Amino acid sequence: MNYKEALIKDLEIRRSRLQKAMQKSNIEACVLTTGVNVFYMTGMIYNGYYFLPCEGDPIHFVKRPEGVAFDNTIYIRKPEQIADELQKRNIALPKTILLETDVIPFGECNRILSTFKVAETANASTLMRKIRSVKTDFELEQIKACARKHEAVYKLIPSVYKQGMTDVELQIEIEKLMRLHGSIGIFRSYGENMDIFMGSLLAGENAESPSPYDFALGGAGTTPALPLGAAGQRIEKGQTIMVDMAGNYSPWMTDMTRTFSVGKTLDIAYRAHQVSIDIHNQIMDMAKPGVGCAELYNIAMEAVVKNNLELYFMGTKQQAKFVGHGLGLEINEPPVLTPRSKELLEKNIVFALEPKFVIPEVGAVGIENTYVVTEGGIEKLTILEEEIIEL
C-alpha cells in the first residue's frame, strides 16, 4: 500500500470514529473550521468548513485555495451560504450541531449558529481532541519518523556549540540544524497563551524566570513581546543548558528534552537529573492501558519528595503542576499528567513525560521523552543518551 492509499484508508478510520461519537450523542452534524481539525479529517488544510453529517459523506465548504479536488466541494465566501447550499441540494438542516467552541471566536460561532437557526452547540473542540489523542497506525509511523530526525538534530548539538556563545546564539545554530533536517518551522499549540518560536532553550539562571505562557518552564525571552525562553545571556562555565526544541519534522510531532553542561556542574544538578531519569524508568515499568494519568504524576512527585527536591521541581518562582502531556498535531493534547486528572492511559495514546528541575544559578536539568502506550505497557520513541552531556 503506498502513502496515498494508506492516507485514504486512515481518513476513513478517523471519520468513522467521529461519526460513531456523534451518533452516540445524537448529534446530527459537525462543522469543523480550524486548520488542525480540517487537516486531521481531510489530509489537507483549506480555509472553509468541513461539514460532516452523522452518517454518510462530508461536504467541503471551501473559501480558499482554488482547485480543491474532493468530491462534494462547494465554494463559498461566507458561512451564511452553507445553509442555502444545503437546502438547494434538499439536505435537511441539522437540528443539533457540533462546533469548535473552545477555539473559534464568539462572533464567528454565532454566525454559524444563526445560519443553521440553531440556538445551542455541543463542543467539537473537546471531542476532536479526545478522538485525536488515540493515534492510528498511520499516525504512529509519522511520529516515529519524526523521532529519528529529532534525535539526529540533538546529536549534532555539541558540534555547533562554541565557548562564549549566548543562549540565543546557540539556539539559532540548533534552529538551522532543525530546518535543514526538515522542520516545518511553526508548531501548533492548543489554546491562548501558548506563543513560542521553534522551542525552548534555557541556560543558567534564566531557567528561573516565570513566563505568562503555559509551558513546563519559562525563561525571560529577549523582548516583552515574547517573554519566553532564551534571553540573550552568555552561557557560563558550570551552567546547564536545557534543550527542548520542537520535534516538528512531520505533521505529527515528538517532544524531547536533553540537558547539556558547560564543563562540570554542581552535584545537586546531577542528582536531580538522575531523579528525572529514575522517574522515567519507574513509569516505563508500570504505565500501561488502564493506568490513571494522576498516578503517573504521583509517582513522579513521590520521587521528588523522597529526594527533597520539591523546591526545584518544574520551576522555582513559578512551578508547573503537570509532568507530561499528550501530543500529536498539536504539542499539547490530552491527556495531561496532573494530580487531578481523571484520564486513563489507552492503547495508542502518545504522550511526553518531562519531569524537570530548576537549580538556582545553575539552570534546568532533567529529560523529556515521547512514549506510545502499547498493548501491555509503553514504548519509548525518542532514543538518545540521557545523562547530562558535557560540552
Next chain:
Amino acid sequence: MNYKEALIKDLEIRRSRLQKAMQKSNIEACVLTTGVNVFYMTGMIYNGYYFLPCEGDPIHFVKRPEGVAFDNTIYIRKPEQIADELQKRNIALPKTILLETDVIPFGECNRILSTFKVAETANASTLMRKIRSVKTDFELEQIKACARKHEAVYKLIPSVYKQGMTDVELQIEIEKLMRLHGSIGIFRSYGENMDIFMGSLLAGENAESPSPYDFALGGAGTTPALPLGAAGQRIEKGQTIMVDMAGNYSPWMTDMTRTFSVGKTLDIAYRAHQVSIDIHNQIMDMAKPGVGCAELYNIAMEAVVKNNLELYFMGTKQQAKFVGHGLGLEINEPPVLTPRSKELLEKNIVFALEPKFVIPEVGAVGIENTYVVTEGGIEKLTILEEEIIEL
C-alpha cells in the same frame, strides 16, 4: 526622557484613546485578554484579563506570570473570579462591556459574559484594531528601528545565495541572518488562516500555487500541514526569487519585499516589476491624510490594466483582491487597500504597499515597502534598492 519614561507616557496616551472611545459609545468597561492587546495597553504580556473602566485606572487580573508589578494587580485562576473581586472592592459591575469577540473563543466569551451577568457585548476587537492603526511617536520610532534591521538583512541576501540551492535552503540562510539581527522569530497575524513561518520566499513556478492562507501570494510549502511558501525546489537560471520575510525586529513590525533573479530573466518580468515600482511612486505622489484606501487600490489597478498585466496581478490561479494593508503589532492591521474599502488615510497610519505580479514559469516580481502617513503626504520607511537584484 529614557525608554521607560517614554513607554509609561505612551501607555497613558493609548489608555486615554481607548477610554475616550468607550465614553463616546457609552461603554462602562473593557476586558482585554489577547496577548497583542494586553501588550499594547500594558507594555508586557500576561495571561489574564486587563479590566479598564471608562474612567480611572485599570485592574490587572493575572493568572501568570508570578510577580507582576503593576498597581491594582489581582491574581485569579479563572474569569469567574473577576466579578467577585470587583464586588469585594465595592466596584459596581459594568452593565455594558467590550470584549474581543472576533478573537476570543465562544466558550470563554460566554463565561466572561455570565460572570458580569451581561447578555451582550460590544466588539473590542474592531475598536482596538482601529485605535492601534494610528501609531504614536513612540511606536513610530520602534518601526523605524525595525526598518533599519530589515534593510540590513536584505542587503546580505546575495552573500548567502549559492548556485544550485533550493528555495528552502536559501530561506534557511535568510532566517539565520534574521535571527542574528534580532528577529524574535514568530510574528503575529490577526484572524484564523494566517499560519506562516518567518515569512515567504517564492521562486519560479511555485509562486503560482494557491494557498488556503490569507496572504498576498501563495506557494505550495513543503507539507500539507503548512501549505505556504517555499516548496523545496531547486532555483533555476532565469527564475525570480521574491523575498518577503518578516520584519519582526521590534514588537512593531515592518513589511518589505524585494525581488532577486538568477541571471537575467524574461522581459515581461522586468516590465511588470517596473510597473510595481511605478505604482509605488504614483502613490507616494498623491497619498496623504483624507485620501481613500480604495483610491490607492484603483491607482494600482489602473496601471495594471494600462499595461495589460491583469492576468498576473497578485497571483494567477488565485488572485488576492488587495494591494496593501496596515501593520504594527500584527502583520495585518487596518486599513486594507481594497477596491471596496471605505477607510481614509490618517496621519500616523502605517501601511505596507505590495503590488506584485506572478509571471508563469518565471516567478513573482514587484516590491513592497512600508510607509507612514505624515501631515501632508506619506514617508517611505523601508529604503533599499528597488530594481530586480541579479544573483
